[in-house]
Amino acid sequence: MEKTFIVIPEKCTGCRTCELSCAYSHPMASGQPGNPRIHAYNTKPPLEKGIQIVCLQCDTAACMEACPAFALQRNLETGAIEVHLDRCINCHACFNACSFGNIVLDPNNRVAKCDLCGGDPKCVQFCPTGALLYQ
Amino acid sequence: MERISSPNALLDVIKKHQDARDPDKVRISVCQGTGCIASGANSVMASFESTLLEKNSSVELLGTGCHGFCERGPLVVIQPEGTLYQRVKPENVNEILDKTIGNGEVITKLLYRDEAKNTYEKEQDVPFYKHQERIVFAMNGHIDPSRIEDYLAMGGYGALAKVLLNIEPEQVIHMVTKSGLRGRGGGGFPAGVKWKSCRDAEGSPKYIICNADEGDPGAFMDRSIMEGNPHSVIEGMIIGAYAIGATKGYVYIRNEYPLALLRLENALEQARELGLLGDNILGTDCSFDITINRGGGAFVCGESTALMMSIEGKVGRPRVKWQHTAKKGLWGNPTNINNVETWANIPPIMDRGVDWFTSIGTGDVSNNPWGGSKxxxxxxxxxxxxxxxxxxxxxxxxxxxxxxxxxxxxxxxxxxxxxxxxxxxxxxxxxxxxxxxxxxxxxxxxxxxxxxxxxxxxxxxxxxxCMVEVARYFVDFLKEESCGKCTPCREGLRAMSEILGRIVKGQGRHEDLVVLEDLASTMSVASFCNLGLTAANPVLSTLKYFRQEYLDHIDKGECAGRQCQDLIKYTISEENCTGCTLCARKCPTKAISGEKKSLHVIDQELCVRCGVCDDVCNFNAVTILSGPER
Amino acid sequence: MDLAKVDQIVEKYGFDKNAVLAILQDIQVAYNYLPREAINKVSELLSLPLGQISSQATFFSSFSLTPRGEHIVTVCMGTACHVRGAPRVLSELERELKIDDGETTADGKFTIETVNCVGACALGPLVMVNGNYHGNIDTAEVSTLLSAYR
Amino acid sequence: MIHVRINGKLLEAKKGETVLQLAQRNGYHIPNLCYHPSLKADGACRMCLVEVKGANAKPNSLTTACTLTVKEGMEVLLDTPEVSKHRNTILEMLMALVPDSPVLTKMAEEYGLKEIRLAQGDEVCIKCGLCVRICDEVVGAKALAMEGRGTETTFNPPFNEPPERCVACTSCAFICPVQCIPVKKTNDSITIWGREFDRLKCTRCGRALDLTEEHMALMMTRSSHLKPEDLNVCDVCSRKEVLGTMKSLVDGQITLERVGK
Structure with missing residues (x-):
């Protein structure tokens, strides 16, 4: 059984540690950190709560269907849809296709998305409040 | 004619036509090949037709395919004697009919005369023909290519009947392999080996192709075969289809060959009518038909994968051969491709046997089809x-x-x-x-x-x-004809053309020869297809055998061939000039002046070095200077 | 421009996408060149991208994308013709007609084209006018040859 | 498994893969200018020359790694003097064609090509053909064409006019190894191959999208799941919508605001 990525908004404080850990664990070719593929939003006071948005690894994924180069392929071990940048032709079709805004552009304009860190998501590891689970 | 129902019935039809052909009948054959037509053979033919009609003569007039001796066209041969008349004009027609046909008299002035002033009466005695051994061309000159009856009367399609009756497909391939027949289109690949791998390949339908995109400038035998004896190519292809198990054939023919196209289309129509093409050929379970594709004027389309791309409706550029085309060719199916002359060799081999064929030629092919050239x-x-x-x-x-x-x-x-x-x-x-x-x-x-x-x-x-100029010519030819896909061929030729262009202008440098050799060596190992791999050959072979000519261009500004316009100067020698004024009259730029009966002079400012003065001078008075003497 | 002939030609080949080359050849015969409008029309009728047609039309040397003259003067530049003086014949033609290879005279009478061998090598240098062969042409004969068509 | 040696090292190759793929998978670098993993190899640039031995190869034969399928017992050498000599001549030809390309200059430095002895041109395109192939085979717009032949071969839109079928996905410009296809992006438009395209605007916030009407239409031919109402919403607004849904799950009352900028 595949593991599932679970977000628990009730526990999220909107501290954005997840974003930071994602950016640093997915550096660009230049070595600079990439843009985070998970987004943490917090709510306005008075309620100090947050919500995280991250790729759902959809079964029927618009990003995969939109890509003409078969650069998005599902990793059968983790279930994650991964971007194969060597095949990518940078048309941004996947970026436009995702209705959840979960494909991001790195500062170098290349597309990126959550790959579940190959089965050990760093955001889960670093979340200080346990608002992210992968189990 | 009626559809023929079986191979045996075909043999009967052939027999009937053979018997009907009287070898002793007086026949006038007028060459209607492209070469003779260019020399006016059409009007000679028309003149024979109208005069014979006028005279109500029963003499048979035959418009044949190319006889080969194009230089001396229009050619007329009177059978059964085989009297050859050359450079015949319409005004000679009456004389031929009256004297030769009427009285058996030979008209000496129309006979071929060699440089030593010997004349020859009979076609077979003329040195041009005497040393030849005509197998593929055996019927050219004896049949009207637009009549299948003529081909049948010469035993044509007999090989097909024989094969369909007695020889299994594998045995046909075995025979072709044993004959040592190698591809006449350039590669020299043993035809039988190619056929076998296509027959053994999985996939259907299988295709065979006749490469009639004869692109080599200076070669026109395929054209003459198609114009003079189209059925021999078709018969070869049907036998090939039977042996390989192909159901569809293509002939990819140059657009520059309108007459060959016409003759071939006509021949295909006749073959279909007789049931030699189409479903269940001669009542057997072998089905095969041929479609003609016209090329568009691209040398590279003679390359097999490029040709296949073009038949598939794509641009004729060579593609990557992941597998041999025998296995994955046209539309990804097993495909065998041979050129016109190769296909035309098949019927004689089937007809007369392997031993006869291997008795002609070099080497020993009994165990190795590459062992010689047969x-x-x-x-x-x-x-x-x-x-x-x-x-x-x-x-x-x-x-x-x-x-x-x-x-x-x-x-x-x-x-x-x-x-x-x-x-x-x-x-x-x-x-x-x-x-x-x-x-x-x-x-x-x-x-x-x-x-x-x-x-x-x-x-x-x-x-x-000039051998440098020859190399430049070929390089420029290929620079245009390269498909433009791969770097070494496209850019190598561009660079070579620039260098050779400078050398023929006298602006070459010694280093250029090193660069030429480097470019050539890379082109001949790194190019994509055979066009690129061999493109440097004219440069390499002239550098090898005529290096001194390159050096003379570079060092002395001298063109040994007196051809490179920037390195030569035309002058008229005082000694030989008779003042006949011919050169002055012919000079296109009026650069030559001089009074009648006195020495003529060329104004170097006006001279465009076209050479017409030298061409026309009857007294050898025009000299071409080059190098220091210029 | 009347494109009815394009419709007829494409129809004759049964709207076969593989027959682009043959279709273009027939169009060139019908219009004496390949008009852009005709190429666009072929693309439309066969539902083929324009690029697939333009690549064919520009690849083969027998196609002309510009209107050609009433008389097409074709100089064979095959090897046999070349060694027997075809380049001199070509330059004489260019001088005589005051145009370069591939161009058409201002009065629309003549177009000079070259071809890499027509297979009448024994008769070089060879010039074709409107498809009729003229063998063994030397520079002095060029103007006589042309005068027949002037 | 097929066993192939590259530079003497025994590697396990997959059936049907090319030597270039095998080499890249194992960390060997073979220079190339016309190869892209999303395309079938074309063998046009000839930079990926390697020397092959064994498995019926002719002795010392050079061939391109991109078009060479692995065979049992094959031995491949990447940097023999022969390979390097011919590769440099090819590079020299390309640098004569396109003298001012930083990509080629860098390659020349890397492979020790010192001098360009050939007459230099003034082109910018190295004629690798990737742009046309990617547009044809991958993007599917078929907006570009390889035209002409010989040294006059060009890669551009048909007849070098603004391309009707182009969708401004700009993949050709991205994939070009010498970056010679100019793209101009403003807030309102994308200009490529001499044609100006309007950028679609996010239907929620009005921000300019990296998408044109034409590209959207082409994308929708790839899958019936792709709908305009999903495609012409920007990523930020898309996420906001998700937030809205989640918000109603968590707390019906709260309003949301992105942290930071």
């Missing part, structure tokens, strides 16, 4: 030679025999012109100098000499041919 090869003998035309000769003959015995030697030898080289193999071939004139030529020997068989072009060059 059968004949048609060469197109052109350039600076007296008797230009097509000669079919046994493999292993010497170049000397072709150029001097059949070709009658170098043109204008009385003006001092001498042999320098022959260029064989088209743009992918090379130039062979005088010292190899006596080498027996076949596929392997020509390759060893740095040239190749190619499709059989043989361009004779005399001392007034």
């Amino acid at each position: 059968g004949t090869k048609i060469f197109s003998l052109v350039g600076k030679v007296n008797n230009t035309g097509l000669v079919e000769v046994p493999m292993g003959i010497s170049i000397r025999s072709i150029v001097f015995d059949m070709g009658g030697g170098i043109k204008n030898s009385q003006k001092g012109r001498t042999f320098k080289a022959v260029q064989t193999g088209g743009p992918s071939g090379g130039c062979i100098p005088e010292q190899y004139l006596d080498n027996p030529i076949d596929f392997d020997e020509l390759t060893r000499l740095g040239s190749m068989m190619g499709s059989g072009g043989m361009i004779v060059m005399d001392d007034r041919t």
